[in-house]
Amino acid sequence: MTQTALGPGTIYTETVVWAPPETYVNDAPYQLAIVVLDDGGRVTSRIIGDRVQIGDRVDFVEHRAGAPYFKKRL
Amino acid sequence: MRPVAIVGIGRTKFGAFPDRDLRSLGIEASQKCLEDAGVKPEQVEAFYLGNFAGPSFVGQNHLAPYIAGGVGITGVPTTRFEAACASGGSSFFHAFSGVAAGLYDVVLVTGVEKMTSQPTPKVAEILAGAGDVSGEGKAGATFAALFAMIARRHMHQYGTTHEQMAMVAVKNHSNAAKNPYAHMRKVITLEQALAGKLIAEPLTIYDCSLISDGAASVLLVPLERASEFAGKPVRVAGIAQTSDFFSLDQREDITSFAAVTNAAEKAYKAAGVTAKDIQFAELHDCFTIAEIMATEDLGFVKKGEGGPYVQQGCTLLGGPRPVNPSGGLKAKGHPVGATGVAQICEVTEQIRGAAGERQVRNHDIGLAQNIGGSGATAVVTVLCAV
Numbered sequence: 001m002t003q004t005a006l007g008p009g010t011i012y013t014e015t016v017v018w019a020p021p022e023t024y025v026n027d028a029p030y031q032l033a034i035v036v037l038d039d040g041g042r043v044t045s046r047i048i049g050d051r052v053q054i055g056d057r058v059d060f061v062e063h064r065a066g067a068p069y070f071k072k073r074l
Numbered sequence: 075m076r077p078v079a080i081v082g083i084g085r086t087k088f089g090a091f092p093d094r095d096l097r098s099l100g101i102e103a104s105q106k107c108l109e110d111a112g113v114k115p116e117q118v119e120a121f122y123l124g125n126f127a128g129p130s131f132v133g134q135n136h137l138a139p140y141i142a143g144g145v146g147i148t149g150v151p152t153t154r155f156e157a158a159c160a161s162g163g164s165s166f167f168h169a170f171s172g173v174a175a176g177l178y179d180v181v182l183v184t185g186v187e188k189m190t191s192q193p194t195p196k197v198a199e200i201l202a203g204a205g206d207v208s209g210e211g212k213a214g215a216t217f218a219a220l221f222a223m224i225a226r227r228h229m230h231q232y233g234t235t236h237e238q239m240a241m242v243a244v245k246n247h248s249n250a251a252k253n254p255y256a257h258m259r260k261v262i263t264l265e266q267a268l269a270g271k272l273i274a275e276p277l278t279i280y281d282c283s284l285i286s287d288g289a290a291s292v293l294l295v296p297l298e299r300a301s302e303f304a305g306k307p308v309r310v311a312g313i314a315q316t317s318d319f320f321s322l323d324q325r326e327d328i329t330s331f332a333a334v335t336n337a338a339e340k341a342y343k344a345a346g347v348t349a350k351d352i353q354f355a356e357l358h359d360c361f362t363i364a365e366i367m368a369t370e371d372l373g374f375v376k377k378g379e380g381g382p383y384v385q386q387g388c389t390l391l392g393g394p395r396p397v398n399p400s401g402g403l404k405a406k407g408h409p410v411g412a413t414g415v416a417q418i419c420e421v422t423e424q425i426r427g428a429a430g431e432r433q434v435r436n437h438d439i440g441l442a443q444n445i446g447g448s449g450a451t452a453v454v455t456v457l458c459a460v
Contacts, residue, residue: 013230013328015222016275017214021199024214032219032274034323042323044210054230067213 006060006068009035011052012042033058035070045070075174078310079460081303082111082293083419088257088286088407096132096188099289100141103412104184107291108145112304115146119178123154124165124185125411130200132188141184158204159360160315161185162414163444163453166292167315173294185415186289197285201410204447206321218282220322220448221361222274228329228363229276232378236276239362240267241384243280243404246359249391250401252432255416257286257407281362286407290416300460308422311439312345312456314338320450329378331449334371338443338454342373345456349373352456353436354395354424356417358445359402365389368443369397372454396434399424414444414453421457 014033017024024030031047035058045058050072052058058070084106086099100123108115123138134140138152157164162185169183189197198216205211205220228234244264250256262280270278293305300307318333319325325332342348349372357372359365366380374395375383383389389397400406400420403413421440423429434440439458445451 013223013227015219015226015277016272017216017219017222018272018274019198019216019218020195020214021202021211021216022195023199025195027214030214032213032215032223034223034328044213044215044321044323046213054226065212066208 003063007037007039008059009037011054011056012036013054014052043068077297078170078173078294079297079300079307080292080422081295081300081305081307082107083422084110084291085255085419086289087255088288088409090190091287096128096186097141097144100184100186101144103289103291104145107293110305111293117180118147118182120150120172120181121147121152122165122169122183124162124415125154126156126158126161126187127200131192157451158446159410160414160444160446160451160453161411164315166415166418167313167453169294170310170313179296181294183415184291185412187409187411188287189285190287210321218274218277221363222277224328225276225363231329234381238381238385239281240264242362242365243267245390246398246402246404249399249432250405253401253406256401256405257284258405283360283403283408286409288407288409288412290412290419292415292418306426307460308425309458309460311458312341314340315453318450322448331371333449333452337452338372341454341456351439352441353439354434355397355441356420357397357443359398359404399432399434417442417444425457425459
């Protein structure tokens, strides 16, 4: 599992999860998105902070428990 | 390859049955099927079981002989097939292959799932295991979340509305109310469907299929021997199982399932038909957007026109091409491993003209479409009257 920092990207699609799986019960509601990375490839990511929409630009924040976290570029 | 026919079907009612275990459901559907076909257990030459997650849901492994033995079937190959929500369709595909290739003459296929013994967050976690647990799973994706992301993109690219998705739910609940095997025989209104509890935006509880217990079975034989059996035969005119890259973030366009278009192309070719010949269909509406997408991927309408298609009433029970006369996964219920086999039961019963209150008008040729995960497996089957 790569833990290297990721570059910025653009939201391809997103949702806000209200009915989480058992492991993430305490996180809900949380936003999930597929981010198209500027450097190529796509990652399924968590979004923290402001909600994003399709087409929004996002910056990488960190990896937490194997998942990439992004935030909206303001 | 020799022609293959279905000569028996059997189903349990779908629902939440705290007093029933997985084995008793599998046995009931199997026995009803053998009875329909007029076949004794000792005549069965191979047993194919569709089951997604019995080991996780009820802690039981080695499920095929576990159920077959309970039916009185021993001394033959008994095998479980797992392909997420396409487990049933995949077991049917492989059973078909065995008969078509001439390996066996009398083959029983049973699909079963017992889901309601676990609380909903646990069910969501087990189902999420059909996705990429080391990728999208770690980000917290449920299946509802994956299909919600598909829905968002479909809305963005084609102008599909949540109201159109809700219309799928209203239609399928209306059909299920006419189906004695259905889990939820309750008519709902468009307002109710739109105002449901949010699961993964924009999907509400009414966009999601049900968590159900249930089983379904079919009996396959060579077409040339069909007249020896009691059940009215229906021909398996064409069938294909195909696959795709596993997760949504590995695909260029998530508003279409390549595995479905690919399987449909192959099944249509094998059956010598085109999309326009399909008179009715049982489609994999695990979420309402999935039914809309399926009508596009199967070529019933052009890409992006699935929303207007349901809105115009084209897929209603009395419409030009009924979709999910059974009530679909949405309202008939979705005991995962049983689903693909139950679709075949429904299409067979419709072609036999024996579907009672929910009988479709034109019923010579019907289709079943079953997908696994977020479209990494697809099985498409064309059935026709003999």
